[in-house]
Amino acid sequence: MEPKISEKAWNPELEKNILKQWEEEKIYDFKPNDDNFTIDTPPPYPSGRPWHIGAAAHYSQIDMIARTARMAGKNVYFPIGIDRNGLPVELYTEKKHKIRMRETERGEFLNLCKDALDDLEAEMILIMKSLGISGDFANYYRTDSEEYRSLTQSTFIDLWKKGEVYLANRPNNYDWVSGTTIADAEIIYDDLQTKLVYMKFKIKDTDKEIIIASTRPELLCACRTIIVNPDDERYSNYIGEKIIVPITNSEVELRTHHSAKEEFGSGAVMVCSYGDQNDVALFRELQLEEIVAIGLDGRMTEVAGEYAGLKPKQARTKIIEDLETAGFVEKIEDIVHRTPISERSKIPIEIIPMEEYYLKQKEKIGKMKDIGKEITFHPNMHKQILMNWLESINIDWPISRRRFYGTEIPIWYCKECSEPHVPEPGKYYRPWNEKCPITNCTKCKSTEFIGEERTFDTWMDSSVSPLFISKFNRDDEFFKKVYPASIRPQAKDIVRTWLYYTLLRCEELTGEKPWSEAWIMGYGLDEKGMKMSKSKGNAIDPLPVIEKLGADTFRFWSASEINHGYDFRCNEQKIESTKKFLSKLWNVSRFLSSFPVIDSGIPTASDKWILSELDKLVKECKKGYEEYNFFIPAIAIREFTWNVFAAHYIEMVKARAYGIDFSDEERNGAIFTLHKTLATILKLLAPITPFITEHLWKILYSNESIHQQKQVNFEDIEEQTEITKEIAEFNSKVWNEKKSQNLSLKDSIKIEIPEILEPFKKDLKSMHNLLD
RNA sequence: GGGCCUGUAGUCUAGCUGGUUAGGAUACCGCCUCGACAUGGCGGUGAUCAUGAGUUCGAAUCUCAUUAGGCCCA
The missing domain is CATH 1.10.10 (Arc Repressor Mutant, subunit A)
Structure with a gap:
C-alpha cells in the first residue's frame, strides 16, 4: 500500500499555490443575504518599516474569527482597509525627505505622504495576503480616498447642522513640535527628572514671607493666585492677604483650596495659566483671568518680559539663575515628576488657550454606558477599560487639528463677516484648495470666502469604519443587511479612542450600536516583555519569519502562545519550534494516506475509546471557538493529536490496520476510525492553520475546499x-x-x-x- | 494619588466553584532507526505555585496586607 502522500514533510512553499487556488475559486467571496456576519476589521496604519510582528499575529487571529464564523455556517463579510490619515506619516515623510511640513507647499507635501503610504501599504497587504487572511482584498478601502473622506465630512456636516459641533476658546493640550492641538487620549505620562524650586514670596506690607515650591518657575508671570489647604494651620493667619510674586512683582491673593496638599513642597501652591490640568480646573472654578505665557510656537510670550522668545525649558534655567541672584530661592530639589507627554512627538505638552472645534460628548456618556453594557466583550475583563474611560471624560472632544494629511474640515468663512458656512453633504471638499461652493454669505451676502485650513482628528475618520464598510448613505439595501456589524476586533490600547469614538459617532448617526461584540487583544512585546519599538531596535520584522516558516506555523504559534486578551511575547525560536506540530500532523496524515477511505466500519473497544476522546476534543474546541479564543482549541488539538491519537491509538491499531492477524471486520473498524479522527482534526484545525488542513483535506477526503465545510459537532459520547x-x-x-x-x-x-x-x-x- | 489587570520550572502556559504524585509545550541532558515521522520515539533534570499572615482537618486555588510588572486615569 503506497501512501498517497509521499513527501516526508509539510512544505510551506505549497501555501503559495493554495492561495492562488482560493483566489481563482473565489471561495471567500461575499454576497449579502439575510443573515450576515460582518467584521469591522481594524484598518492598519502604515507608520514605518517593518510592520509590527504583533500586528501580524493580531490579523492572523482576526482571520481565525472569520474562518470560525464561516465554518459555523455564517455568511461572512470580512472587509479589508488601510488607515492612511494622520500624523505618523507626516513625521515619516519629514524625516525621509529631510523637509519640514510647514515650509513645504501643501499639495507637494501631501503627494510625498501619499507615495510613502503607498510603499508602506504594499508591504502590509503583502503580509496580510501571505498570512492567508480570507478578507475582501479585491475591494480594499483607504481612509484617505475621496469616498471615505466624503463620508467623514458628510457625517460632520450632519452633526454641525444638528448643533453638535461648536467652536470654543479653551485651554488645550498643545504639542508645539507637531504644531497641533491633541486630545486627552493622545497624552501619555512619563516620569521625568526635574527641579523643584522653593521660592520666597513676600507677604505685602509685612516683613514675612512664605515658601512656594514649583517645577514651573518660568510661569511666575502667569501666576494668578496662591492656594493652601484649608486645614493647613501654617497659613491660617494669612488667608486673603496679598502676596508679591518675585521677579514680576505682581500681587496675588492667598486663598484656600482642598486640592492643595499639605505634604507637597511647603503646602502652598502657585496657580498659573497653565502649569497642569489642575491649574485649568482651578482657573475655571475660581474664575480667574488667564495670562497666555506660552505661544503657539512653544516659546514664552511678551508677558514673560525679558524671558520672551525663550522655550519654557530655557526660560526655566534662566529664571532660576535670576531668582537665585536676587535671593528668592530657599532651596532646589531634584525630583522625578510625572509629566504629560505627547504620544506622537514624545515631548511634554503645554496647555495653551486656543480656538478649536469641539464635538459634544459629555451629555452622551450615560447613553454610551448603556450601549457598553449591551456589547459582549471578549474577554469580558476589558469592558472595564471602556467603563473607566467613560467615568473620566470631563470635556467635549476637540476634533480640529493643525495638520495637513487628514480629512479637511469642510468649512468656508465669509471674508467680510467671518460667518462659517458648511457645504452640502455627499462630496469630498478641500477648502484650502477649492472655491467655496456657496455663492453668497448667508449673513452679509458677500461673495468672498476663505477656506478652513485645519483637518480632523484622525479618529473622526476611523470612528465611522462600521458605517463605511456597510455603505451607509451610499447603498441603503446593503446597509440594512450588514449593519450593525457582528464583531469589532481590535487591540486593547485603543479602546478609549477607536472603540469609544466609534460607539459615540455611530450611535449619533444611526441611533444604534455599531456592533454586538467587541474582541480585544493585547500587545506583542519582545522576548523580554518590553514594548517593541523601532527606536529600541527590538522590533521583529514579520515578513522574513513568515517566508521562512510559513503562514500556518506563524498562525499556530499565535493561537497556541497568545492567551486571549493578555500581552504576549514574540520570540522567533518559539515560532520555529511550533513547526514541529505541523510536521507531526503531516506524518500522521501520510501514514493514514496509505489506507483507503471507507464510509463505515464496526468499531472495536479501542476504536470506541478514541472516538470518545475525539468527541471530548470537539466539545472543548467548540467552547473555545464560541468565545473566539483560539488558545483553547490550539492547545487541545495539539495535545489530542500528538499525545493521545498518535502516541497511543495509532500505535495500538497499526498491526490491525495492516491486517496482520486480524479479521477484515476488525481491520475496517481501525481504518474507519483512523480516517474519521483525522478528518475531524483537520476540520477543527482549519480556522487556525488553513493551508496545511486544506492541502491534506483535498488529498485525502474531498475536492471541495475544507473552508466550505461545516464545522463538526459533538455527539455526546460518554467520556x-x-x-x-x-x-x-x-x-x-x-x-x-x-x-x-x-x-x-x-x-x-x-x-x-x-x-x-x-x-x-x-x-x-x-x-x-x-x-x- | 486613584482604578483595572497580572505574577505557577530558562520561556509560554493548564489547573484557581479548596483535597491532583501541580498537567502540557518549549528549551536542556541521556538512550534508541521500532514498516507515518530523527522536523521522530522513549526516558530524565528542572517550580519553597511573587512574599507574609489569616480562614480551614486541608490552599496554587478563598480573605487581607506587602511587593513587582503592565495598562489606564488624575
Missing part, C-alpha cells in the same frame, strides 16, 4: 478518561521495562495487562509484542 490514563500508564510501563532490560521496542516481553484494559488486549499485545 472514558479513566481508560485514557490507564492506557498511557500501561504503555509507559512497557516501554520502561523494555528499556531497563535493554530490549528493542519490537522485542517481545511478558507483562500482565491490567484487568481494566482487558477489552484492548488484542491491540495491546500486537503493539508491544506481548507474550501470553
Whole structure:
C-alpha cells in the first residue's frame, strides 16, 4: 500500500499555490443575504518599516474569527482597509525627505505622504495576503480616498447642522513640535527628572514671607493666585492677604483650596495659566483671568518680559539663575515628576488657550454606558477599560487639528463677516484648495470666502469604519443587511479612542450600536516583555519569519502562545519550534494516506475509546471557538493529536490496520476510525492553520475546499478518561521495562495487562509484542 | 494619588466553584532507526505555585496586607 502522500514533510512553499487556488475559486467571496456576519476589521496604519510582528499575529487571529464564523455556517463579510490619515506619516515623510511640513507647499507635501503610504501599504497587504487572511482584498478601502473622506465630512456636516459641533476658546493640550492641538487620549505620562524650586514670596506690607515650591518657575508671570489647604494651620493667619510674586512683582491673593496638599513642597501652591490640568480646573472654578505665557510656537510670550522668545525649558534655567541672584530661592530639589507627554512627538505638552472645534460628548456618556453594557466583550475583563474611560471624560472632544494629511474640515468663512458656512453633504471638499461652493454669505451676502485650513482628528475618520464598510448613505439595501456589524476586533490600547469614538459617532448617526461584540487583544512585546519599538531596535520584522516558516506555523504559534486578551511575547525560536506540530500532523496524515477511505466500519473497544476522546476534543474546541479564543482549541488539538491519537491509538491499531492477524471486520473498524479522527482534526484545525488542513483535506477526503465545510459537532459520547490514563500508564510501563532490560521496542516481553484494559488486549499485545 | 489587570520550572502556559504524585509545550541532558515521522520515539533534570499572615482537618486555588510588572486615569 503506497501512501498517497509521499513527501516526508509539510512544505510551506505549497501555501503559495493554495492561495492562488482560493483566489481563482473565489471561495471567500461575499454576497449579502439575510443573515450576515460582518467584521469591522481594524484598518492598519502604515507608520514605518517593518510592520509590527504583533500586528501580524493580531490579523492572523482576526482571520481565525472569520474562518470560525464561516465554518459555523455564517455568511461572512470580512472587509479589508488601510488607515492612511494622520500624523505618523507626516513625521515619516519629514524625516525621509529631510523637509519640514510647514515650509513645504501643501499639495507637494501631501503627494510625498501619499507615495510613502503607498510603499508602506504594499508591504502590509503583502503580509496580510501571505498570512492567508480570507478578507475582501479585491475591494480594499483607504481612509484617505475621496469616498471615505466624503463620508467623514458628510457625517460632520450632519452633526454641525444638528448643533453638535461648536467652536470654543479653551485651554488645550498643545504639542508645539507637531504644531497641533491633541486630545486627552493622545497624552501619555512619563516620569521625568526635574527641579523643584522653593521660592520666597513676600507677604505685602509685612516683613514675612512664605515658601512656594514649583517645577514651573518660568510661569511666575502667569501666576494668578496662591492656594493652601484649608486645614493647613501654617497659613491660617494669612488667608486673603496679598502676596508679591518675585521677579514680576505682581500681587496675588492667598486663598484656600482642598486640592492643595499639605505634604507637597511647603503646602502652598502657585496657580498659573497653565502649569497642569489642575491649574485649568482651578482657573475655571475660581474664575480667574488667564495670562497666555506660552505661544503657539512653544516659546514664552511678551508677558514673560525679558524671558520672551525663550522655550519654557530655557526660560526655566534662566529664571532660576535670576531668582537665585536676587535671593528668592530657599532651596532646589531634584525630583522625578510625572509629566504629560505627547504620544506622537514624545515631548511634554503645554496647555495653551486656543480656538478649536469641539464635538459634544459629555451629555452622551450615560447613553454610551448603556450601549457598553449591551456589547459582549471578549474577554469580558476589558469592558472595564471602556467603563473607566467613560467615568473620566470631563470635556467635549476637540476634533480640529493643525495638520495637513487628514480629512479637511469642510468649512468656508465669509471674508467680510467671518460667518462659517458648511457645504452640502455627499462630496469630498478641500477648502484650502477649492472655491467655496456657496455663492453668497448667508449673513452679509458677500461673495468672498476663505477656506478652513485645519483637518480632523484622525479618529473622526476611523470612528465611522462600521458605517463605511456597510455603505451607509451610499447603498441603503446593503446597509440594512450588514449593519450593525457582528464583531469589532481590535487591540486593547485603543479602546478609549477607536472603540469609544466609534460607539459615540455611530450611535449619533444611526441611533444604534455599531456592533454586538467587541474582541480585544493585547500587545506583542519582545522576548523580554518590553514594548517593541523601532527606536529600541527590538522590533521583529514579520515578513522574513513568515517566508521562512510559513503562514500556518506563524498562525499556530499565535493561537497556541497568545492567551486571549493578555500581552504576549514574540520570540522567533518559539515560532520555529511550533513547526514541529505541523510536521507531526503531516506524518500522521501520510501514514493514514496509505489506507483507503471507507464510509463505515464496526468499531472495536479501542476504536470506541478514541472516538470518545475525539468527541471530548470537539466539545472543548467548540467552547473555545464560541468565545473566539483560539488558545483553547490550539492547545487541545495539539495535545489530542500528538499525545493521545498518535502516541497511543495509532500505535495500538497499526498491526490491525495492516491486517496482520486480524479479521477484515476488525481491520475496517481501525481504518474507519483512523480516517474519521483525522478528518475531524483537520476540520477543527482549519480556522487556525488553513493551508496545511486544506492541502491534506483535498488529498485525502474531498475536492471541495475544507473552508466550505461545516464545522463538526459533538455527539455526546460518554467520556472514558479513566481508560485514557490507564492506557498511557500501561504503555509507559512497557516501554520502561523494555528499556531497563535493554530490549528493542519490537522485542517481545511478558507483562500482565491490567484487568481494566482487558477489552484492548488484542491491540495491546500486537503493539508491544506481548507474550501470553 | 486613584482604578483595572497580572505574577505557577530558562520561556509560554493548564489547573484557581479548596483535597491532583501541580498537567502540557518549549528549551536542556541521556538512550534508541521500532514498516507515518530523527522536523521522530522513549526516558530524565528542572517550580519553597511573587512574599507574609489569616480562614480551614486541608490552599496554587478563598480573605487581607506587602511587593513587582503592565495598562489606564488624575
